[in-house]
Amino acid sequence: MKTLSNSQTQVEIGSITEGSLSSILQAYEIHNLIIIVDENTHDCCLEYMITSFPELKRAEVILLPVGEENKVMEVCFQVWQAFTEYGFGRKDLVINLGGGVVTDMGGFIASIFKRGLKFINIPTSLLGMVDAAIGGKTGIDLDNFKNQLGTFSHPTHVFIDPIFLSTLPGEEIFNGYAEMLKHALIKDQELWSKIRTIHSEEELTTKEIIWTSVKIKNDIVEGDPSENGERKVLNFGHTIGHALESYFLDKTPISHGHAVALGMCAESFISMKREWISKEDFTDIETTITASFPMISLNADEVSAVISLMYQDKKNESGKILGSLLNGIGSCLYDIELSEKEIGESLFHLSLLANPMN
């Protein structure tokens, strides 16, 4: 068992049955335990938890519908109404058992109800393990705008156990890979050299590689928990990525990891055009991303629509689109103004990759 702590959260990586969860649950003996799951983690992960921790037999289970399209206020209202009917109070504990949608929305639900219930995250997707479950950002979407409503509220504990990945579909493993590539590109050249050649699910889901990625995120968050500066480097790939994810949400949705991979490719293209990274480094990034993620093709109207969505990004200031750009492998700058022209060119470059004959 490996343990990482920041000032708000203890993160344990290893077999969940060997960690501190049992003693935490015992401390809630006279209080309610609430497990939030989605339909898939209800079927794939809940039984393991209840079998491993008999204390959870008495927990109330809250079932969320699957998917980003359900990370919305309407679902939260229903859960808050259920919390009220059950009479849950501030001494009770919420356990979010699921991917990033469950930990984002479950954390938001817990942080708002009666001004805040304590919660722990047990991520069950690779993306949740290396990214979404740690760092204290909770949130839901509003009118197709990603994470428009949310709080900074830290789980008391995060338990990362790769055992849950045994039921995760292969494409979801690669969604987590996108955020692992991001951590390497912004902070760790050595990890980048290692991780960019990995193509098997087995190698991506070892405790060691997950640990390295979690540590990068944890260290950055610890230095800037409220995202006033350095933490913004974690948004690399997300200015363009979030806009793409939002644009496709009510069409043919693309996953968060896929959108971030496309966003990293486009934003690295901008870095290359600015001569902040070399052509060789850009080619390495592009080759790595295209090997694992399908490219998308956008026409001129779609490019304009995606750029319009970027004006809603939370990182913007004074009506300018701000993003985080690589200025080397393992190095990233934040609060960089991106022009519509360079964003447009980067999106056309993605389209060229999707249709190389054009």
Ligand SMILES: NC(=O)c1ccc[n+]([C@@H]2O[C@H](COP(=O)([O-])OP(=O)(O)OC[C@H]3O[C@@H](n4cnc5c(N)ncnc54)[C@H](O)[C@@H]3O)[C@@H](O)[C@H]2O)c1
């Ligand atoms: N708060 C943050 O800092 C942060 C960071 C990155 C991403 N996010 C958010 O995370 C979300 C994406 O997370 P995600 O990719 O985990 O999506 P997700 O929660 O939708 O999970 C992906 C799919 O895998 C299923 N699943 C999860 N665990 C499973 C398991 N063990 N077995 C079988 N199926 C399983 C889910 O039901 C879902 O169908 C986005 O909403 C994104 O905005 C948040």
